[in-house]
Amino acid sequence: MFSVDTHTHIISPDTTAYPAAPLGGHRSEWSRERPADLDELLRQADAAGVEHLVLVQASTVYGFDNSYVADQLGRHPGRLSGVCSVDFLSPKAVDDLGHWIGERGFSGVRIRAADGTTAVPTPGRGLDDERMTPVWEFLSRHRVPVCIQMHAQHAPVLAGLLARYPGLTVVLDHAARPRLDAGTDPYPTADGLPRLSETGRVFVKLTPPAVLRAQREAGSAEPLFRALVGEFGAAHVLWGSNFPASAGSLSELAALVRAALPELGDAELALITGGTAARLYGLPATGGR
Amino acid sequence: MARPLSVAVKSYPHTEFLTDPAFTAGGRPVTLAAADPIYRAFAPMVRELRYDVSELALATFLQAHEAGVPISLLPVALSGDFHHHSLTRWPGSAELAPAELAGRKVGVRAYSQTTGLWVRGILHEEYGLDAEDVTWVTVEEPHVAEYEEPSNVVRTSGKLLEVLRRGEVDAAVLGPPALDSAEGPLVPIIPGWRAAEEAWGVRHATVPINHLLTVRRDLLDREPETVAELLKAFGARIDERKAADPAPGPRVRALRYGVTDELVAGLQVAIDYALRQNVIRTPVTVEELLGDFTRHFGDRA
Numbered sequence: 053m054f055s056v057d058t059h060t061h062i063i064s065p066d067t068t069a070y071p072a073a074p075l076g077g078h079r080s081e082w083s084r085e086r087p088a089d090l091d092e093l094l095r096q097a098d099a100a101g102v103e104h105l106v107l108v109q110a111s112t113v114y115g116f117d118n119s120y121v122a123d124q125l126g127r128h129p130g131r132l133s134g135v136c137s138v139d140f141l142s143p144k145a146v147d148d149l150g151h152w153i154g155e156r157g158f159s160g161v162r163i164r165a166a167d168g169t170t171a172v173p174t175p176g177r178g179l180d181d182e183r184m185t186p187v188w189e190f191l192s193r194h195r196v197p198v199c200i201q202m203h204a205q206h207a208p209v210l211a212g213l214l215a216r217y218p219g220l221t222v223v224l225d226h227a228a229r230p231r232l233d234a235g236t237d238p239y240p241t242a243d244g245l246p247r248l249s250e251t252g253r254v255f256v257k258l259t260p261p262a263v264l265r266a267q268r269e270a271g272s273a274e275p276l277f278r279a280l281v282g283e284f285g286a287a288h289v290l291w292g293s294n295f296p297a298s299a300g301s302l303s304e305l306a307a308l309v310r311a312a313l314p315e316l317g318d319a320e321l322a323l324i325t326g327g328t329a330a331r332l333y334g335l336p337a338t339g340g341r
Numbered sequence: 342m343a344r345p346l347s348v349a350v351k352s353y354p355h356t357e358f359l360t361d362p363a364f365t366a367g368g369r370p371v372t373l374a375a376a377d378p379i380y381r382a383f384a385p386m387v388r389e390l391r392y393d394v395s396e397l398a399l400a401t402f403l404q405a406h407e408a409g410v411p412i413s414l415l416p417v418a419l420s421g422d423f424h425h426h427s428l429t430r431w432p433g434s435a436e437l438a439p440a441e442l443a444g445r446k447v448g449v450r451a452y453s454q455t456t457g458l459w460v461r462g463i464l465h466e467e468y469g470l471d472a473e474d475v476t477w478v479t480v481e482e483p484h485v486a487e488y489e490e491p492s493n494v495v496r497t498s499g500k501l502l503e504v505l506r507r508g509e510v511d512a513a514v515l516g517p518p519a520l521d522s523a524e525g526p527l528v529p530i531i532p533g534w535r536a537a538e539e540a541w542g543v544r545h546a547t548v549p550i551n552h553l554l555t556v557r558r559d560l561l562d563r564e565p566e567t568v569a570e571l572l573k574a575f576g577a578r579i580d581e582r583k584a585a586d587p588a589p590g591p592r593v594r595a596l597r598y599g600v601t602d603e604l605v606a607g608l609q610v611a612i613d614y615a616l617r618q619n620v621i622r623t624p625v626t627v628e629e630l631l632g633d634f635t636r637h638f639g640d641r642a
Contacts (some may be wrong), residue, residue: 076613078626141469
């Protein structure tokens with residue numbers, strides 16, 4: 053079945069061509085301890101039986117300079133897609149988006165509104181900072197999916213954006229630290245605002261950090277993943293290995309996420325494995341392993 | 342009796358217990374240093390390690406840590422507040438929007454004063470104003486001698502309030518003591534500051550920290566139990582202070598002890614702001630700042 057890993061990072065050994073300039077000055081620890089360049093990532097993907105890879109700009113290494121990923125996209129256009137990072141607060145953010153997406157082949161963009169595994173400063177007043185208005189308008193108009201690294205506490209703000217921008221399509225990176233208590237909305241919004249799942253424009257990305265957090269805080273990730281698939285539907289759920297930011301081989305990381313999935317029918321599994329991503333990023337889902 | 346501990350902390354309701362002659366930690370009584378305002382104790386602490394235990398401003402600690410001064414941070418926030426209201430202009434002076442400060446002069450007691458760190462961070466975060474686009478007019482040098490100020494920091498003489506009154510600066514950042522003692526109402530520059538402060542608090546899940554407790558590293562290493570007793574005493578008084586206030590304002594909410602999410606968030610935002618403003622120039626993590634504490638007390642935190 054067509055397999056798409058929607059969350060991978062690459063680091064170049066060539067620090068002259070691609071110097072480090074991490075957001076906030078904190079270079080991620082993983083990128084020092086276990087950097088992987090594209091060739092290594094492709095070997096790992098081959099071993100794991102992953103057909104298509106989404107390269108997510110490593111902003112904790114390269115900040116908003118997406119050159120390394122861009123250069124690699126050009127080498128393997130059929131097998132790679134890219135998610136870039138730009139400064140949403142910059143007055144030229146829309147020009148930057150036009151450059152990376154329109155000219156350098158990226159399919160999506162990412163914004164970090166909360167910490168992942170490496171601390172980064174919050175952007176401005178948050179996702180609804182008015183300086184970001186042109187960016188949201190651009191993404192909504194051009195239907196560019198935006199990956200958001202956020203926490204469940206930001207869901208009301210996100211719901212407001214989704215209501216304001218009818219074409220806005222969002223991927224919750226690392227499942228966005230959902231509420232883990234059973235029976236509650238994993239991302240409570242607010243009165244008068246839709247649940248995130250109701251918009252049909254929110255996708256949930258299941259990754260090793262999401263698995264590990266649920267295991268740590270709730271004993272197991274399975275109830276959470278069952279709840280998320282139930283809430284959003286398999287057509288709005290995808291997976292990513294987070295290789296090499298998460299420790300382990302890509303095969304091991306894929307297995308970690310897979311093992312946390314509830315029992316699913318073949319059609320649902322095919323969506324989570326790659327079908328959802330293929331639709332989101334417009335991939336030719338012709339794989340057939 | 343064992344040699345007294347020398348302690349420099351301001352007199353707050355939650356530090357009054359130290360004036361009790363019967364109070365001891367690790368069997369040692371306490372000698373309180375006379376430092377008023379308390380920031381007079383900061384330079385002696387970071388330059389000469391003059392006290393065993395000292396209150397220290399967060400920005401000063403960040404610079405001392407960067408300079409390798411052997412002082413250990415303890416997770417006790419002794420003071421803090423929101424700071425949108427701390428940037429003001431003289432009554433009757435020309436109206437000024439925050440973004441219009443670019444290219445102008447803003448007074449602050451010292452570039453590394455912690456209230457200034459918070460205000461510059463807020464101006465960047467909410468108005469896109471870069472610290473380097475403002476001339477920072479100061480009246481004092483940094484406490485940490487090794488620290489080199491950015492080139493857009495200049496010095497003048499006199500009290501900061503006077504500098505503001507004379508019109509030498511367009512606006513000024515005043516810490517709580519100066520702001521509280523100003524005659525007549527200074528005019529906050531940030532519009533809707535009260536709501537903006539609460540929104541900042543929600544966004545960052547903390548209240549800005551101004552001063553924390555620190556200890557000479559050699560004392561912590563030699564007498565961790567003494568420090569543990571002190572920590573316990575501070576924690577109990579902070580609990581009492583919070584319990585006594587049914588509707589605590591930000592200055593009471595800012596008080597806290599222990600490695601809590603709020604404390605970590607406060608330190609993290611301060612690091613982010615400090616790096617962007619060249620208050621420090623070497624990236625550092627919260628774990629590193631609390632490394633000495635964690636080494637001794639990680640299992641009890």
